[in-house]
Every structure is written in structure tokens, then in C-alpha cells.
Amino acid sequence: MPGEKKGLGIIFHSGSYDRLQHGFSLALAALALGRPVRLFFTYWAFRYLKRGEESWSHLDSEARDYQPVLQKGLEKGHLESVPEMLSQIKVMGGKCYACTHSMGLLNITRDELAEAVDRSMGLTAFLTETAEDQILFI
Amino acid sequence: MEQMKELEIDGEKIKVSSRMDAVGLFCPIPIVKLKTVLEKLGPKEVIEILADDPGFPDDVIAWCKETNHRLLSLTQDGEGTFTVYVENP
Numbered sequence: 001m002p003g004e005k006k007g008l009g010i011i012f013h014s015g016s017y018d019r020l021q022h023g024f025s026l027a028l029a030a031l032a033l034g035r036p037v038r039l040f041f042t043y044w045a046f047r048y049l050k051r052g053e054e055s056w057s058h059l060d061s062e063a064r065d066y067q068p069v070l071q072k073g074l075e076k077g078h079l080e081s082v083p084e085m086l087s088q089i090k091v092m093g094g095k096c097y098a099c100t101h102s103m104g105l106l107n108i109t110r111d112e113l114a115e116a117v118d119r120s121m122g123l124t125a126f127l128t129e130t131a132e133d134q135i136l137f138i
Numbered sequence: 139m140e141q142m143k144e145l146e147i148d149g150e151k152i153k154v155s156s157r158m159d160a161v162g163l164f165c166p167i168p169i170v171k172l173k174t175v176l177e178k179l180g181p182k183e184v185i186e187i188l189a190d191d192p193g194f195p196d197d198v199i200a201w202c203k204e205t206n207h208r209l210l211s212l213t214q215d216g217e218g219t220f221t222v223y224v225e226n227p
Contacts, residue, residue: 092170
């Protein structure tokens with residue numbers, strides 16, 4: 001769209017809480033700057049899109065030692081939780097897409113997905129939609 | 139009704155419409171909150187925001203430039219807390 005700021009597209013692959021936290025921070029910063037944001041959830045990141053899922057236990061080995069630090073940051077209000085950040089991303093107009101390949105692989109159906117998901121799509125559609133954007137892989 | 143805080147910045151009289159304490163909040167939340175509150179204010183209204191995230195000064199300067207907001211003042215106290223005044227376009 002003419003005059004629209006450069007978008008940010010983020011492909012989430014990792015299911016580690018700290019990586020989602022960081023990716024959502026990037027999304028929020030971009031949204032605060034008025035940039036359109038499109039998030040593409042794949043593989044292990046899917047656990048954050050499943051209704052009613054508790055995600056604290058999912059930290060990769062490199063992050064696990066820091067769980068107390070992250071927990072404390074959350075309790076003290078320094079950080080916002082991943083579900084809160086996703087909510088905020090949606091309020092600010094960010095789009096959330098679920099990867100159809102991963103859904104097939106992990107046997108996830110549309111009704112298992114959280115409200116936050118706008119639609120599911122494949123890579124070709126995602127890459128086309130984000131052709132002018134800055135893309136990150138997390 | 140809460141009295142609007144008034145102050146002078148560079149000889150200009152400023153009325154603060156909203157005050158926000160973002161002390162203790164890490165990047166990017168202070169900027170997200172700044173945007174969210176300013177969206178609810180009218181043209182030329184001013185927000186006072188407090189933050190202590192070390193990246194906040196650069197972030198707020200960049201954000202104001204990118205989104206056409208006027209950064210009226212940025213100061214830091216002895217404890218490392220920044221006080222910033224931002225005006226809506």
C-alpha cells in the first residue's frame with residue numbers, strides 16, 4: 001500500500017518461552033512505530049497457539065538455567081507474559097498466521113487454535129504477503 | 139477532578155494531559171504504553187512519562203521522529219529515572 005511503513009514479518013519456529021518473549025517484543029516495538037506486523041507460527045511455537053496451554057515449562061536447554069530470573073522478571077512486572085503480549089499485539093493490529101504444514105505434521109486442527117489466530121496459510125502465501133517486509137526467523 | 143500539571147519548557151507553558159509511570163518496565167513496553175496513551179489524547183496534548191529502562195532515551199527519540207511526535211523534554215534524575223514530555227501532532 002502506498003505510504004504504508006515497511007512491515008515486519010516474524011516466523012516463529014522455536015517453542016522456547018524466552019524466544020517467543022523476544023519475538024513478541026520485536027513485534028510490539030514495530031507496531032508501536034506504526035509498522036504492520038505479521039507473525040507466522042510453525043513447529044514448536046504452536047504450543048502458544050493452543051487454547052488453554054500452559055507454557056512456562058517450555059524453555060530450551062540454554063534458557064532453562066535462567067528460569068528463576070525470567071520468573072522474577074515476570075513477578076516484578078519488568079516483563080509481560082507471552083499470552084499478554086500476544087493479546088497486545090492483536091489489539092495493535094498485528095496479524096497471526098498458523099502454518100498449514102506444521103498443523104498437518106503435529107496433527108493440530110483449526111478449533112484447537114487460540115482466538116488470536118487470524119487464519120492458516122502456507123509459506124508461499126506468507127512470503128508473498130511479506131515480500132516488501134523485513135523478515136525474521138526465531 | 140485532578141488538576142492538570144503545568145510547567146514551563148524552554149519558555150513555553152505546557153499543560154500535561156496525562157501522566158504515566160513506566161519505571162521498572164523493560165523495553166519495548168514503555169514505548170508501547172506511550173503510544174497507547176497518546177492515541178487516546180487529542181491533538182497537541184502532552185504526556186509526561188517516567189521510565190528507567192536505559193534504552194528509553196534513544197527509543198523515545200527514535201519513536202517521536204518516526205511517528206511525528208514532538209519531544210518537548212528529556213531529563214534524568216540522580217536515581218537514573220528519565221522524565222520525558224511528548225506532544226501529540
